[in-house]
Amino acid sequence: MSAGAASRVAAARVLDAVMHDGRSLKGELASALPRLPDPRDRALVEAICFAALRQHARHEASLAAWMAKPVPRRDGVLRALLHVGFAQLDALGLAPHAAVGATVEAARALGRSRQAGLVNALLRRAQREGLVDVAPEAAWPEWLQARLRSDWPAEFDGIVAASAGRAPMWLRVNRRRGGRQAYCDRLAEAGLPATEQPGFDDALRLEDATPVTRLPGFDDGDVSVQDAAAQAVADALSPPPGARVLDACAAPGGKSAHLLERDPFLRLLALDIDPARLEKVRATFARLGVGAAAELKAADATDTATWWDGESFDAILVDAPCSATGIVRRQPDILLHRRGSDLDGLLDTQRRLLDALWPLLAPGGSLLYATCSVLRDENQRQVEAFLARTPDAILVPLDPRFGADTGAGHQRLPGEAGMDGFFYARLQRRS
Known part of the structure; x- marks a missing residue:
């Protein structure tokens, strides 16, 4: 053959x-x-x-x-x-x-x-x-088309078109290994011209994907592959120096690693319900040379009695399981596999994560709820419902880097500035 x-x-x-x-x-x-x-x-x-x-x-x-x-x-x-x-x-x-x-x-x-x-x-x-x-939307199952049209009537065609296209390759420069400009120069020397993205301090964009073996210093932890929309999570959470931080759904570890690259003195606990996926977090930390003091636990984040030691967290990241409708261009099989019945289970998981983890947050601390979805039920409406039942929760405004203000969090749609679709809502606990 x-x-x-x-x-x-x-x-x-x-x-x-x-x-x-x-x-x-x-x-x-x-x-x-x-x-x-x-x-x-x-x-x-x-x-x-x-x-x-x-x-x-x-x-x-x-x-x-x-x-x-x-x-x-x-x-x-x-x-x-x-x-x-x-x-x-x-x-x-x-x-x-x-x-x-x-x-x-x-x-x-x-x-x-x-x-x-x-x-x-x-x-x-x-x-x-x-x-x-x-029709371009024929790739989307009818139930999902209906939800998208209802949620984003004016933006529907743009979401479908962006989701069918190729995504650029976004890199995250490990600032503990050198600056972004220096790494950009190294890429140019390797024949890989990159562009910076204003407002995203660690991000570089390659228009065409390339094997990670061609990226200078990848094995040494100088750089990671991560969409800029996902990199923005570190900015949206922005924990104080040396804070105690929980990443409740940590695998494969990119967001936790980014936080640790920025502040090696964070006291970070990375949870994931799947022990095999948690090993990927460990491997990510090892390659990047971060997390020597981080703790990793395989646990169901909603079952706090099995893993929480009673000490409050200054910041909590809930990168919640979701429909992944904001990253279809990177995972086109989502449109084949996702069923309407899946959404009820995802909405329940998101709600339980928010309710279970909120009491673990210190007064004045921040919880960032994030998804790679574009569905309002998982994003804006999920946050609205949480705020309605949680009197000590305050929504903290974010700036335009995080997409359009929905009134209960910020939504970036697929393809905007070349990024994935992503949702961010920063919630602060009253002191």
Whole structure:
């Protein structure tokens, strides 16, 4: 099997797991990419998978229009391979001869020799005619479209368009290892020109993603990959020097690490309910050289009796589990996996986190409630309800760096200044 066919086989298997088994794109790529020795092949597989999922609705419409019978459910890998072929010809614009040839060879390598002719015919048709056009919002499930239209009627089209695009690569410079300008110079020397973002002191933006192995000093902890909207959490919380801080949902650890990069004397407790995910926090801290004095615990943050020692926190970060509708461009499989019924459980988890952790906050302390959602029920309305039932909670205004003021927190929508969709609400406990 040629290297080109091997790449298409890998992409088809990833997509099959994501599309038909409900697996995470991020998790499947993390498993599949290290098996490909050539970094160019790894980059191609990743690009194909993202393009295929972003254009999933268009690909499905084309298959429905061009096939007399749908691909059987038992043959999901063949269906996934057709998505691989369409993505190469359409979104990625690869050379048709190479794309078609490698994809047909991949069909044989996957044990689908009898369908190789079908794959060839469908890809040749896509090359000649182009794929079937669908409305941009067709990628979004109807229940989610309805919520978005209700929450953001004027912004709906922009949210959909931004979520279907490619995100820039945002870097966070570890200020304990040197300044942002110095690191920007190092990137330029490596052939990776970057731009600064006003108001985001540690952020640099690369227009095109690059493997972290190309980032100077990545293994030494000089830099991390983190969207600027997520970096803004450190500014929104802004704990006092040496404060006792709780990160209640810490994995994979980027936000905690950012706080520690800024103040190595923070007394930080990082919680996560999943011990395996907490190990990722530990690895993040180790790479960055932070957190020597930080404490990590695997625990359910809402079950405070099992982990809290009775000492109040000066600052609490609740980066709550959410629908992740603000980061669809980075995780396009969200639109395949998210169900309307999921939202009730997420709203309940968010409410329980706020109610359980608020009593642990010292008088005068601040709690930052944050999500990567754009749904008002998870954001503005969740905060409004909390304020209504919590007399000693005060909403602290934030500045325009954090997006539009909703009246109960600030909302950044996907694509604004090249950033992810994110919500921030800073709550202070009355003294």
